[in-house]
Amino acid sequence: MRVTLSTRILAWLDQHRRCAYSSYMEMRRRPMASIMTLLVIGITLALPASLLSLLKISQTMTGNHQQNASISLFLKNGIVDEKALKVAADLELRPQINHVELLTSADAMEEFRSHSGFGDALDALDDNPLPNVLLIHLTPNNSSIDIRELAAELKEESVTDSIEYDQGWIERMQAITQAIRRAVQALGFGLGLAVMLIIGNTIRLEIMNRREEIEVTRLVGGSDDFIRRPFLYIGLIYGLFGALIAWLLVSILLMLVSGPLGRLAELYDTAISLSAFSLQALLLLIPIGISFGLAGAWLAVSRHLSSINPE
Amino acid sequence: MIHFENVSKRFPGGHYGVSNITLNIESGALAFITGHSGAGKSTLLRLIALLERPTRGQLLIDGRNIGRLPENEIPAHRRKIGLIFQDHRLLNDRSVFDNVALPLQVRGFPVREVGKRVRASLDKVGLLKKEKVLPITLSGGEQQRIGIARAIVSRPPILLADEPTGNLDPDLSHEIMDLFLAFNQLGITTLIASHDLDLIKKLDRPVVNLQQGELR
Numbered sequence: 001m002r003v004t005l006s007t008r009i010l011a012w013l014d015q016h017r018r019c020a021y022s023s024y025m026e027m028r029r030r031p032m033a034s035i036m037t038l039l040v041i042g043i044t045l046a047l048p049a050s051l052l053s054l055l056k057i058s059q060t061m062t063g064n065h066q067q068n069a070s071i072s073l074f075l076k077n078g079i080v081d082e083k084a085l086k087v088a089a090d091l092e093l094r095p096q097i098n099h100v101e102l103l104t105s106a107d108a109m110e111e112f113r114s115h116s117g118f119g120d121a122l123d124a125l126d127d128n129p130l131p132n133v134l135l136i137h138l139t140p141n142n143s144s145i146d147i148r149e150l151a152a153e154l155k156e157e158s159v160t161d162s163i164e165y166d167q168g169w170i171e172r173m174q175a176i177t178q179a180i181r182r183a184v185q186a187l188g189f190g191l192g193l194a195v196m197l198i199i200g201n202t203i204r205l206e207i208m209n210r211r212e213e214i215e216v217t218r219l220v221g222g223s224d225d226f227i228r229r230p231f232l233y234i235g236l237i238y239g240l241f242g243a244l245i246a247w248l249l250v251s252i253l254l255m256l257v258s259g260p261l262g263r264l265a266e267l268y269d270t271a272i273s274l275s276a277f278s279l280q281a282l283l284l285l286i287p288i289g290i291s292f293g294l295a296g297a298w299l300a301v302s303r304h305l306s307s308i309n310p311e
Numbered sequence: 312m313i314h315f316e317n318v319s320k321r322f323p324g325g326h327y328g329v330s331n332i333t334l335n336i337e338s339g340a341l342a343f344i345t346g347h348s349g350a351g352k353s354t355l356l357r358l359i360a361l362l363e364r365p366t367r368g369q370l371l372i373d374g375r376n377i378g379r380l381p382e383n384e385i386p387a388h389r390r391k392i393g394l395i396f397q398d399h400r401l402l403n404d405r406s407v408f409d410n411v412a413l414p415l416q417v418r419g420f421p422v423r424e425v426g427k428r429v430r431a432s433l434d435k436v437g438l439l440k441k442e443k444v445l446p447i448t449l450s451g452g453e454q455q456r457i458g459i460a461r462a463i464v465s466r467p468p469i470l471l472a473d474e475p476t477g478n479l480d481p482d483l484s485h486e487i488m489d490l491f492l493a494f495n496q497l498g499i500t501t502l503i504a505s506h507d508l509d510l511i512k513k514l515d516r517p518v519v520n521l522q523q524g525e526l527r
Contacts (some may be wrong), residue, residue, distance in 0.1 A: 013422040216400055221390035222417035
């Protein structure tokens with residue numbers, strides 16, 4: 001027989017295809033056991049994945065909020081409206097600043113009068129005590145450090161009396177999410193190891209069940225690669241299907257929280273698309289599931305196959 | 312083809328499987344190995360297939376000393392050998408076809424070639440019609456013939472059979488021996504361990520007689 005490279009490759013591909021298929025059929029022969037294992041893997045993977053998704057969602061919401069961040073700059077007394085407008089125009093040249101709104105002392109007084117109910121008391125004052133205020137709307141994508149630096153610079157301006165910005169809670173929120181993210185990553189790593197061990201143990205049982213087949217394959221000259229292959233495929237299939245189950249669970253969870261989250265997002269004046277997070281989770285889960293599956297199978301195979309030799 | 316030179320196999324615990332064997336099997340020969348059970352017949356065959364490693368001496372196959380063959384070269388070595396066992400060692404959860412196809416699959420043969428060769432092989436042992444059944448549904452003699460089909464399907468240069476007729480009645484034993492003679496005519500070096508002395512006498516071939524692990 002003439003063996004060309006292409007027939008060799010075709011034979012190799014065919015072997016892999018048949019091997020994957022027979023591994024799949026092998027799992028279907030014991031459906032309950034396989035499904036139980038898949039559920040365990042799925043739930044274990046779903047836990048960190050759903051936490052990560054929720055974390056991403058909260059980040060998106062605070063991130064959007066940061067886009068609307070603004071700084072209030074209170075001008076010193078005696079700065080007239082024309083001067084204030086000029087300062088506003090100068091500030092708008094800065095890259096971090098989107099636009100600047102002037103709230104004159106008269107405007108502020110009017111607003112205060114109509115909202116506070118202290119109209120009569122205000123009439124008793126000789127002067128308007130309220131300063132002119134510049135409402136500085138920032139461009140999106142400023143980091144909290146950018147904002148802090150800008151605020152410091154603005155404070156040094158000669159026209160500035162004082163400034164205020166509600167940066168504190170954003171920073172705290174970011175610190176908290178950072179901490180939670182670390183914790184979720186550590187948890188994810190631990191649960192990933194658990195998945196690896198679950199799959200490893202399943203493969204170990206599979207190897208014991210197929211002891212005779214392994215022995216006979218060794219007798220007819222099957223290489224370690226050939227003997228290893230079906231077990232690696234079983235690991236891969238467990239990882240893949242486990243990841244799909246995990247994704248299903250994450251999607252269900254996202255659907256459950258979509259109502260309350262939608263209202264929360266409305267309050268923050270943002271819109272979030274949960275399907276994007278669900279897709280992201282899928283793209284993350286599949287490679288992770290497959291690699292943990294393969295790693296678990298490899299672990300079991302390298303520990304147990306060498307101990308099986310034909311009598 | 313197969314050359315033993317002062318080969319011994321000492322098992323852990325001090326018991327000798329074979330002891331100080333010097334023996335030469337020419338390429339294309341068919342020889343019998345006889346002796347009581349425990350005389351070392353199986354050990355001799357197992358050494359050739361590297362199911363055991365010799366503890367002393369040189370075992371040359373095709374001019375190569377296999378005593379020190381690295382682990383990862385054992386599969387390639389076993390592909391030169393067709394092995395037949397008294398208990399067949401067929402996989403009972405697979406069809407006859409899949410059992411016979413296994414040696415070709417481990418060699419990475421293309422599917423069409425596998426089909427052709429498996430059927431040719433089953434045809435030679437007269438069981439072409441049984442390819443779809445499970446081995447367990449066949450009689451002892453038929454199962455042994457499937458085992459033989461599996462051993463020859465990859466056309467190895469060496470055939471080793473350990474008590475291939477051990478569980479069979481005289482007529483079936485004759486049939487099996489005729490198969491070996493036919494394959495040997497094709498140039499396959501064949502070693503058959505057996506204690507069926509009557510049958511061996513009729514066939515008039517070289518006989519290696521072992522007693523307590525030593526040549527007689």
